[in-house]
Amino acid sequence: MIPLLEGAINALIIRVNHLMTLLNPDHPVSLVRERVRDIFKDLHNQHTSLKQLLVELEGPETLLSNVLRLYNAIAREVYEIEASVVGPLSRWGEEDKKLTVLTVTACKEVKIKEFPVVLATSEMYYRIFPKYGVITVPATESRGLLNLPDLFHELGHYGHYHRQKIFSNRTLVSIRAYLDKTEQEQQRLARPIKPDWPKDFEYVWTNRWAEEIACDVFATFLVGPAYGWANLHLILRQPTPFGFSITHPADAARMDNILRVLKRMELHEPAQEIESAWNKFKQTQGYQPPIEYTFFHPEEVFTAIAEDVEDSIEEAKLHCYDGNRSGVIQILNEAWSRLRSNLANYIEWESQRIENFEISNRI
Amino acid sequence: MSQFARLHQEFEDVTGLSKRLNQALLILKRAIGHIEPIPDARRQEDAKKDISDILRFLLEKTESGPRRSWTGSILDEISKVRRRSNEETRGELQTCLIRTGESPNQVGADDLQLLDQIGTALDQSSAALYRELIHP
Numbered sequence: 001m002i003p004l005l006e007g008a009i010n011a012l013i014i015r016v017n018h019l020m021t022l023l024n025p026d027h028p029v030s031l032v033r034e035r036v037r038d039i040f041k042d043l044h045n046q047h048t049s050l051k052q053l054l055v056e057l058e059g060p061e062t063l064l065s066n067v068l069r070l071y072n073a074i075a076r077e078v079y080e081i082e083a084s085v086v087g088p089l090s091r092w093g094e095e096d097k098k099l100t101v102l103t104v105t106a107c108k109e110v111k112i113k114e115f116p117v118v119l120a121t122s123e124m125y126y127r128i129f130p131k132y133g134v135i136t137v138p139a140t141e142s143r144g145l146l147n148l149p150d151l152f153h154e155l156g157h158y159g160h161y162h163r164q165k166i167f168s169n170r171t172l173v174s175i176r177a178y179l180d181k182t183e184q185e186q187q188r189l190a191r192p193i194k195p196d197w198p199k200d201f202e203y204v205w206t207n208r209w210a211e212e213i214a215c216d217v218f219a220t221f222l223v224g225p226a227y228g229w230a231n232l233h234l235i236l237r238q239p240t241p242f243g244f245s246i247t248h249p250a251d252a253a254r255m256d257n258i259l260r261v262l263k264r265m266e267l268h269e270p271a272q273e274i275e276s277a278w279n280k281f282k283q284t285q286g287y288q289p290p291i292e293y294t295f296f297h298p299e300e301v302f303t304a305i306a307e308d309v310e311d312s313i314e315e316a317k318l319h320c321y322d323g324n325r326s327g328v329i330q331i332l333n334e335a336w337s338r339l340r341s342n343l344a345n346y347i348e349w350e351s352q353r354i355e356n357f358e359i360s361n362r363i
Numbered sequence: 364m365s366q367f368a369r370l371h372q373e374f375e376d377v378t379g380l381s382k383r384l385n386q387a388l389l390i391l392k393r394a395i396g397h398i399e400p401i402p403d404a405r406r407q408e409d410a411k412k413d414i415s416d417i418l419r420f421l422l423e424k425t426e427s428g429p430r431r432s433w434t435g436s437i438l439d440e441i442s443k444v445r446r447r448s449n450e451e452t453r454g455e456l457q458t459c460l461i462r463t464g465e466s467p468n469q470v471g472a473d474d475l476q477l478l479d480q481i482g483t484a485l486d487q488s489s490a491a492l493y494r495e496l497i498h499p
Contacts, residue, residue, distance in 0.1 A: 049382075056389055059398055065479060066385040066392070069486045073381045076493045080374070083497065127367045131375060157368035211369055 005068060006057055012075055013050045016043050019082055022090040031100060032092060035117050035132060039085060046074055085132045088121040095120040098142040102357065103135070103151055106328040110222045110319045112155060114162050125234075128154040130161040145335035145350055149223045149230040156215030163316060167214040167308040174304030175205050182295070197295055200246075204296070209249045210305060216254055217309040220261040223329055224321030225270035228258045229336040232278055241282065242289040244296065252282070252289065253297035260299075261306055265320065331357070367496075374492040380417055381485035387413040388478055395470060411463055414478065418460040421481070422453060440484040445477070 020043055027033045049070070056067045088096075099118035107115050114133065122136035126147075129136075135154045141147060160166045179198050185191040219227045232255060235241050241252035255278055262271035313320060321329060331353055339346050390402045390410035402410070425438045442452040459477050462469045 049386075059389075059393070060396075062396065063389055063392055063398070066388045066482065069482055070382060070385045070389075072486055073378045073385070073489060076374075076489060077378055080493065080496065084371075124367075129371055130368055131371070154368070161368070161372060208369060 009050055009053050009071055016047050019043055019086050022086055031115055031117055046078055049074055084129050085134050088119040095142045109327045109329055116158055126150050126154050128157050130158055145332055149227040149332050152219035152223050153215045156218035166218055166312045167210055167305050170304045170308045171210050174301050178298050178301055201296055204246055208247055213305050214309050216258055217261050217306045220258050221313055221320045224333055226332040226336050228262055228274040231258055240287050242287055242293055257302045374496055378489040381489050383413050384417050384482050414463050418456050422456055437484045437488055441480050444480050
């Protein structure tokens with residue numbers, strides 16, 4: 001066992017060294033340089049820990065299980081850094097630059113002060129690695145405008161981990177209050193609630209869903225109707241809007257919530273347009289919510305989250321969408337408007353806007 | 364638009380705790396077993412503090428209230444291995460916390476076994492989250 005573990009630790013040290021050679025500490029883009037500096041620091045720490053493990057291996061057998069578990073943890077972290085950030089950053093190219101420029105410009109518009117690097121390397125959809133300030137998106141995202149509002153959802157996660165929590169006490173109190181209320185309804189009015197539902201409800205909302213919903217609200221406040229359209233566009237590609245799981249609240253409830261936030265922002269006309277398309281979609285597809293849908297998606301919890309996020313935006317002095325602003329946010333909203341009103345000229349208009357944008361912005 | 368950010372954060376938290384606990388256990392085991400090189404007093408103090416922090420964190424997060432994602436499953440896992448109820452395990456964590464806080468000499472074989480079982484549970488949880496990260 002010891003020779004194998006010793007070999008594995010040495011192989012991991014060599015891997016860490018290779019990873020460091022893949023990154024350019026003098027990268028011409030300052031934002032990338034900052035990320036590289038953070039990653040180097042992490043990799044350097046891993047290197048030191050691995051060297052220490054080799055020393056521990058010389059100890060008695062009683063220490064071996066701890067050495068093995070430490071090796072496991074470090075190995076997972078190293079492979080994870082490689083896959084999620086070092087690999088994508090080492091292949092930094094024009095598409096990444098365009099996306100990062102656009103995101104930084106949009107962040108500045110709404111007064112977000114922490115800028116992520118955006119890389120066109122995701123095999124899935126949009127993803128953020130909050131620790132490294134890296135968002136990955138699919139390969140062609142820099143060539144279109146329609147999905148870009150979703151960047152703001154990821155910026156919500158980034159802010160939540162780096163700046164301040166975008167939801168907090170009010171949300172947690174509302175979850176508890178809802179459960180108390182339903183318990184009473186169950187007793188007094190024999191509301192049909194299965195025994196597991198309250199426990200599952202508290203678990204999913206506290207551990208998983210609240211942050212997702214908060215990031216939807218965050219994006220809606222900052223991007224406005226474009227986020228609603230982008231979300232509906234995303235739902236078109238899902239099997240059913242009413243499906244939900246331990247990790248995801250139902251898309252239908254998220255869409256309804258985005259509409260509520262738009263109305264809260266007094267953007268009644270665009271909210272109505274999106275709502276009308278959304279209702280037509282549901283009607284056409286004929287989807288029906290499962291029996292537990294209503295219990296798991298109470299409006300009061302969504303509202304509490306929206307209030308928490310609104311406070312957090314106000315505290316951070318971020319600029320909410322008001323329909324009048326120029327710049328990236330306006331372009332994203334115009335894109336959705338033109339797509340629906342002037343499809344024939346849309347592609348040409350979109351390419352032109354992206355090209356103009358590249359000329360006028362640099363990082 | 365996924366749960367990826369939350370999942371990634373959980374992976375970092377669990378893996379970070381696993382590293383901290385095992386590093387501290389290496390120091391504690393050397394100190395208790397007089398294994399050369401015996402860590403100096405400062406390193407022993409740091410290790411004690413790390414272990415106390417982790418025990419306190421687990422106790423706090425598994426207190427009554429909502430079932431927490433990975434902390435809850437760690438308590439379940441330790442209880443299963445020790446054939447105890449979750450409440451009994453919490454009692455043992457509490458006793459271990461008190462003894463660790465006193466001096467390494469007060470930490471017995473039972474405590475070390477419990478701490479190693481926590482280490483294993485954290486390692487398994489980190490591995491499960493890692494699998495979820497790479498194969499969502």
